[in-house]
Amino acid sequence: AQTVTQSQPEMSVQEAETVTLSCTYDTSESNYYLFWYKQPPSRQMILVIRQEAYKQQNATENRFSVNFQKAAKSFSLKISDSQLGDTAMYFCASSGGGADGLTFGKGTHLIIQP
């Protein structure tokens, strides 16, 4: 069984600032994947970034990067130079190997203020 915990229900920052969203997880899998998804009001889940647990290097995608601390079971998302379009719900999720379904956290509502 897997659990994902997001302890920040809502965060608000000014445009162009850097913001970090927190996530902790627990899993009995030896090989697993971690994800950050963005969900705008349109409801569609959009993949922000993905980390394979066996890779020690932190994943990056343009302004988005993660801090993956495997021993601490921590997987935080850093958004640099935040933009108004980054306003959305952000969900941390995990899955086991293969095509296992995703286990999601409760989400963090990120608001970027102009």
Add this chain to the structure above:
Amino acid sequence: EAGVAQSPRYKIIEKRQSVAFWCNPISGHATLYWYQQILGQGPKLLIQFQNNGVVDDSQLPKDRFSAERLKGVDSTLKIQPAKLEDSAVYLCASSLVTGGYTFGSGTRLTVV
């Protein structure tokens, strides 16, 4: 490539009525998932198909929910009879490779 298609986009029904949601995954994706997302929470996996076989339905309330995936392509999720607590967004996703999921835009169900 076309995304995951879902319909309807919105549905309002009275409690004890039945409702069905449809999902068309990305062509060639063998694995299909249905998630329930209650307001203020993250999505919860209801059922997972591999081709037309069920892989995991441990969190599906089988007394009222059913799902099928005919011919390993389209899928339908049904609720009968609906309860107030079934009000949620129902998301469909599909996957081709390990760790790669594509989501549809979901169906927002309101039970009154």
